[in-house]
Amino acid sequence: MGRIVGLTGDETAAEVMRQINPDVLAAYPITPQTETVQRFSEFVADGKVSTEMVRVESEQSAMSACIGAAAAGARAMTATSANGLALMWEIVYIAASCRLPIAMVVVNRALSGPINIHCDHSDSMGARDSGWIQIYSENCQEIYDNLIQAVRIGENREVLLPVMVTFDGFIISHCTERLELLEDKKVRDFVGEYKNSYPLLNVDNPITYGPLDLFDYYFEHKRQQIEAMEKVPQVIQRVGEEFEKLSGRTYSLMEEYKTEDADFILVAAGSTAGTVKTAIEELREEGIKAGLLKIRVFRPFPVAKICQVLKKAKAVAVLDRSASFGAQGGPIFLEVRSALFGEERKLPVINYIYGLGGRDISIEQIKGVYRNLQKIADTGKVKKLVDCIGLRE
Amino acid sequence: MPSLKVLSKKEDLLSSGHRLCPGCGASIIVRQALLASEKPVVVACATGCLEVATTIYPFTAWKTPFIHNAFENAASTLSGVEAAYCSLKKQGKIDKEINFIAFGGDGGTYDIGIQALSGAMERGHNFLYICYDNEAYMNTGIQRSSASPRGAATTTSPVGKAAPEGKQEYRKDLTQIMVAHNSPYVAQASPGYYNDLMKKVEKALSIEGPTFIDVLSPCPRGWRYDASRTIEIAKLAVLTGFWPLYEVENGKYRITYKPKKKRKPFKEWLKSQGRFKHLLKEENKEIVEQLEKRTMEKEKALYALAGEEFL
Numbered sequence A: 001m002g003r004i005v006g007l008t009g010d011e012t013a014a015e016v017m018r019q020i021n022p023d024v025l026a027a028y029p030i031t032p033q034t035e036t037v038q039r040f041s042e043f044v045a046d047g048k049v050s051t052e053m054v055r056v057e058s059e060q061s062a063m064s065a066c067i068g069a070a071a072a073g074a075r076a077m078t079a080t081s082a083n084g085l086a087l088m089w090e091i092v093y094i095a096a097s098c099r100l101p102i103a104m105v106v107v108n109r110a111l112s113g114p115i116n117i118h119c120d121h122s123d124s125m126g127a128r129d130s131g132w133i134q135i136y137s138e139n140c141q142e143i144y145d146n147l148i149q150a151v152r153i154g155e156n157r158e159v160l161l162p163v164m165v166t167f168d169g170f171i172i173s174h175c176t177e178r179l180e181l182l183e184d185k186k187v188r189d190f191v192g193e194y195k196n197s198y199p200l201l202n203v204d205n206p207i208t209y210g211p212l213d214l215f216d217y218y219f220e221h222k223r224q225q226i227e228a229m230e231k232v233p234q235v236i237q238r239v240g241e242e243f244e245k246l247s248g249r250t251y252s253l254m255e256e257y258k259t260e261d262a263d264f265i266l267v268a269a270g271s272t273a274g275t276v277k278t279a280i281e282e283l284r285e286e287g288i289k290a291g292l293l294k295i296r297v298f299r300p301f302p303v304a305k306i307c308q309v310l311k312k313a314k315a316v317a318v319l320d321r322s323a324s325f326g327a328q329g330g331p332i333f334l335e336v337r338s339a340l341f342g343e344e345r346k347l348p349v350i351n352y353i354y355g356l357g358g359r360d361i362s363i364e365q366i367k368g369v370y371r372n373l374q375k376i377a378d379t380g381k382v383k384k385l386v387d388c389i390g391l392r393e
Numbered sequence B: 001m002p003s004l005k006v007l008s009k010k011e012d013l014l015s016s017g018h019r020l021c022p023g024c025g026a027s028i029i030v031r032q033a034l035l036a037s038e039k040p041v042v043v044a045c046a047t048g049c050l051e052v053a054t055t056i057y058p059f060t061a062w063k064t065p066f067i068h069n070a071f072e073n074a075a076s077t078l079s080g081v082e083a084a085y086c087s088l089k090k091q092g093k094i095d096k097e098i099n100f101i102a103f104g105g106d107g108g109t110y111d112i113g114i115q116a117l118s119g120a121m122e123r124g125h126n127f128l129y130i131c132y133d134n135e136a137y138m139n140t141g142i143q144r145s146s147a148s149p150r151g152a153a154t155t156t157s158p159v160g161k162a163a164p165e166g167k168q169e170y171r172k173d174l175t176q177i178m179v180a181h182n183s184p185y186v187a188q189a190s191p192g193y194y195n196d197l198m199k200k201v202e203k204a205l206s207i208e209g210p211t212f213i214d215v216l217s218p219c220p221r222g223w224r225y226d227a228s229r230t231i232e233i234a235k236l237a238v239l240t241g242f243w244p245l246y247e248v249e250n251g252k253y254r255i256t257y258k259p260k261k262k263r264k265p266f267k268e269w270l271k272s273q274g275r276f277k278h279l280l281k282e283e284n285k286e287i288v289e290q291l292e293k294r295t296m297e298k299e300k301a302l303y304a305l306a307g308e309e310f311l
Helices: A009-020 A034-045 A059-072 A082-087 A089-097 A122-126 A140-155 A184-191 A218-247 A272-285 A303-310 A331-340 A363-379 B004-009 B025-035 B049-054 B074-090 B106-111 B114-123 B174-179 B194-206 B227-239 B266-271 B274-280 B282-305
Strands: A003-007 A024-027 A052-055 A076-080 A103-108 A133-136 A163-168 A177-181 A254-257 A264-269 A290-295 A297-299 A315-320 A349-353 A386-388 B041-045 B066-068 B099-105 B128-133 B185-189 B211-216 B246-249 B252-255
Touching: A003 A009, A009 A034, A009 A076, A009 A103, A009 A140, A009 A163, A009 A177, A009 A184, A024 A034, A024 A059, A024 B074, A034 A052, A052 A059, A052 B074, A059 A076, A059 A082, A059 A089, A059 B066, A059 B074, A059 B114, A076 A082, A082 A089, A082 A122, A089 A218, A103 A122, A103 A140, A133 A140, A140 A163, A140 A177, A140 A184, A140 A218, A184 A218, A218 A297, A254 A272, A254 A303, A264 A272, A264 A303, A264 A331, A264 A363, A272 A290, A272 A363, A290 A303, A303 A331, A315 A331, A315 A363, A331 A349, A349 A363, B025 B049, B025 B099, B025 B128, B025 B194, B025 B211, B025 B227, B041 B074, B049 B099, B066 B074, B074 B099, B074 B114, B074 B128, B099 B106, B106 B114, B106 B128, B106 B174, B114 B128, B114 B174, B128 B194, B174 B185, B174 B211, B185 B194, B194 B211, B194 B246, B227 B266, B252 B282, B266 B274, B266 B282, B274 B282
Parallel strands: A024 A052, A024 A076, A076 A103, A103 A163, A133 A163, A264 A290, A264 A315, A315 A349, A349 A386, B041 B066, B041 B099, B099 B128, B128 B211, B185 B211
Antiparallel strands: A003 A177, A133 A297, A254 A290, B185 B246, B246 B252
16 A cells, blocks of 8 residues: 655645656746756755756756657656646657656646736646646546656556646645555566666667757658557547556546446646536536536547436536636637537537636636536526636726 | 777767758767777766757667667766766666767757756756757757847847847857856867867866866858868867867866967958848948957956966
8 A cells, every 4th residue: 555645735746756757857847837846856865766867957958858759769757837838848849749648747726917926727728739748637646647647658568658748836846635656566576677768868869859850750740640649539538547556546537426327527627627526416416417528638539438427417507727828718618619619410519718817717707607408408508608607896 | 098090990980861951060060979988888968959860760870778768868868877976876776988969959958948957057967968059949940049149140049230240139148157067078179179078088087077168169050151161160269269178177177278379350250150140331340340359358267267377
């Protein structure tokens, strides 16, 4: 059995990184990720890891160093938030196109401007087309479990893609929760050793990384990235099953909470899923068949699975903690609604933007969403396709 | 340094057939630098002429491990490579001795890459950064950079009625900025003096820590001269005092080549290239005088730092 501990989200990320013991960690401090890097620095200072830590002068260099390290043949990790992720943008894409399985912790924080340090998903949602696998965590236990699995998923020979593991800034990053840790050895055995087939450091077999790739090959290389993404769901499933044997905790592409008989389903990602679950409990006592589909893996987006779960519902609401300016709704909504387009039965799907810049969302507000779904099911009419929760008018 | 005879038999790690222009200084510099390394070399390269002309997929001119990431991050990319090497070596997973060299043009080094370079120098990675300094953004079509000298005509500092001198600002002295980073070895070199350049590379690679060499890289297209004259121009830069050859080892300055008898008038430097053609007009006389004066003052100051008499 593992150890039961109380850790904040940031501390959890640092602890699991210690257990994974990456060869290289390159990071730059940014709120609310800072404590992850601080605590990991202590592990380095105390000789508890063999990691070479590169205290870079910017996030741009953090990702650049991770690419150099991973290409060289090392397991490389980093952590960032919001503006930090934005600053490394260009290099985030390059990591994916070089097919380097870097693992990155993204502590979700609202993107500037105006500057704000609290949670929303505008940072990682903005990077949804960068070619990274994205795994959203609800709580500290999931941060722990997701990071361990992320290493295996990204490094799978069929995949070879970088992975972002996200969790909500402050709400989770600075909140102490109970979680179960596995023994160091079990984690290290599970993640195994990173083997780059073409390490830059193999001077006997010189490799050129990052060549100029023009119209005669670029497209094919992009297709390879698309195909690699297509293989990810199966790998996530397999790694999840293996991890379950190790930990007793079940993981797949998403989590279903009371969806089997649900009339009304909410789709949400991150810590809000926990609040939704409480709302569901209370609504069920009132006899309302409420359910939750929690997005764990947003990239690749598990279209088939999501349709399978949602198609039985009477009405669906998608909660987005980020806005997509000028689009028909938030990023998760766009994906969900588009996924359901192929279904024969036209299912009402509405969108709520909430929690931007760290604004709280309450159980009552979530209950209000379910009540609106009830109304839609009763009347067959959607008054407002996209709305906001908790917005001061 | 081995003799020319020995070096001529050593394998070139940058093979011919790359698509750099005839007379390009960059490929000459790279070949000289790589020849100076006894150990295997891993190369990182910034986006620029060198990278785009040597790695057009599915071809590569590099017979040594090579990584290009982006424009501004050759130094941080190589930081990661070097950190990986240290980590794997510490864990007993690699035992080979390897040299690490980054190549960047002046755009990728003086301008967009200076933050990454400064960070890497401060962190003390064990690598050599070589700037092939052709004094403008040649790859995108000769736009001015902070390495472009005052008076140079570029496509973004063209000569016009309101701007008769072309680029109006003096160039950034990156070599001095690198000295200020307390790097154990900083030098300035020119491919016109291959033995000087190679000795500097050899020395830089033998020293533990981050080292930097700024190499003037004549560009026939951007500087407007005939491609056959690259080495002649590379020498002229030194002989006219425009590009003094020196090194700073643990803070100690040394002039590595003193023109003395061969010293040439500064105007010859301006006359040798089309990018300065407009400066020779009567109306720009004063500017030329200022340039000449400043060049001489800078060189004098350098000699003073080295404790040498300026002749």
